[in-house]
Amino acid sequence: MNTTATPSVWKQPAQVxxxxFACVVAFMGIGLVDPILPAIAESLQASPVETELLFTSYLLVTGLAMLVTSWISSRIGAKATLLIGLAxxxxxxxxxxxxxxxxxxIGFRAGWGLGNALFISTALATIVGAASGGSSAAIILYEAALGLGIxxxxxxxGLLGEMSWRGPFFGVVALMAIAFVAVLVLLRGPAEKRTPVPFSxxxxxxxxxALAILAVAALFYNIGFFVLLAFSPFPLGFGALGIGFTFFGWGVALAITSVWVAPLVMRRMPRTRIIVTVLPLLAVDLVAAGFLAxxxxALVVCIIIGGLLLGIMNTVLTExxxxxxxLPRSVASSSYSAVRFxxxxxxxxxxxLLWHSFNVTVPYLFAAASVLIAALTVxxxxxxxxxxxSHGAVPAAEDAQAILVGDAA
Known part of the structure; x- marks a missing residue:
């Protein structure tokens, strides 16, 4: 059995x-602007609050669009949805x-968020349908793409931002254009069976x-997530490359615990116990980040530790x-992710705003309080x-699709 596992995962059709590849680039977009936030603020003479709206417009539109992407893709098909999102x-x-x-x-990042929602809500369902070796192989490929992109x-x-704050955006244009052509040319197959999903x-x-409780908890959890990710570049005080390497370490830490550690923990502890254990640990890390900012x-260490804890939480919450x-898991995940975003x-x-009104510690204390509210909600x-x-079996294809939507946040 072991001798066939590797070929079944890595020997895939070109369309997969x-x-x-497009998934890797799409997930790169989550942290791509992080290293250039201070540079954008300086070059465009924007305040930190205005600069942080680059995340707000992107995430808000992505979340709202998640509510309708399943309705759209169930009518026009996966390939058309992917291509529209990439375009x-x-x-x-x-x-x-x-x-x-x-x-x-800020406005154009909102449009980017719409394209991202259309793409990420459809991509893994496409990989699951086309991958050789079954849906388990597709899950491994997706997790690899997610970790690589983050x-x-x-x-x-950081590397492109050292030349200009415009560099990372041009980089995404080039990579996503290649992905668009690749999907257009290589994604072929029999006509899809479409089952329209009701708009409501x-x-x-x-x-x-149960879903409402998890969605509310995820909303407060995500406040902690994005204070650590989106606010930390300002107090770090590094250049674009220094911020890039810091959050490269954060992303690697998150990917390791999401893909390998979280499944091990879930085999030994109930999911709710993991949530109410890890979230207070994350709150402690955020408090430490605030006082050591x-x-x-020291702040870099707190960011990396935060990545380790966030990786566990992402996977456990999605599971x-x-x-x-x-409900169909794609529908439940879309609803949950819309609130979470x-x-x-x-x-x-x-x-x-809290940094400007008080000091650098207060935003992290606000994030810690939000994370504790999430734990209390659960x-x-x-x-x-x-x-x-309960540890019942989850159909692998549905598992993959839910992880796709949930981890995208």
Missing amino acids: WAVA LIVAFALLCALSGSVDAV AIGPLLG APFTALRRP GDPA AVMEATD LGGAMAPPLAA FLGRRALAHID
Whole structure:
């Protein structure tokens, strides 16, 4: 059995590699602008609050679009949805690169978020359908693409950002244009069987108590996530390359615990217990980051430790959502992710505002308090969540699709 496992994973049709490459680039977009935030603020004469809106517009539109992507793709097909998403990312990344004001970049990042939502909500379902070796091979490929993208994004942003803050945006344009051509040419196959998803499905899903509890917890958790990711470049005080290497380490840490550590922990502990254990640890790390923010080396350590904890939380929360209801998992994940993205959208400008109004410690204390609220939400709702602690088998294809949407946040 072991002798055939490796070929089944890595010997894939060209169309699978085309979509996997596009996944890497799409996930690079999460941390790509991180290293250039101070440079954008300086070059475009923008305040930190205005600069942080680059995350807000992107995440807010991505989250809201998640509510309708399944409705769209179930009607026009996966390939058309992928190509539209890629085309929007190319167009709006180019407009970002050519912009002359921070307001324009904020607006174009919103369009980028729409393209990202269309692409990431469809990509893994496509890989699952086309991969040789079954859906388990597709999951491995996706996790590899996710980890690669999250780690490389800040590093590439830092390298290109050393030349100009426009560099990372031009880099995305080039890479996504290659991905568009690859998907257009290589993604072939029999006509898809389409089962239209009702427009109201993601909205009605939030009426389920277990899913609503997890969504609210994820909203507050994501505040902590994006304060650490989007605000930290300012107190670090590094250049674009230094910030890029810092968050490269963060991304590697997150990928390691998400792919390898979280599954090991879930085999030994109930999901709700993991959540109410890891979230307070994350709060402690954020408090430490707040009080040590004046020491760049100490703050880097806190960021890396945060990446380790965030990787566990991302996977465990997503697995919990999969078990929360008997709804199609793609619908449940879309609903959950839409609410979760709201936390990510509001966190960066709020953190910058708190920094401006008080001091550098307060944003991290705000993030720690939000993370503790997330833990308290899960603790108080543990009766409604009791069934997610069972270790029943999850269909691999549905597992992959839910992880795709959940980890995208």
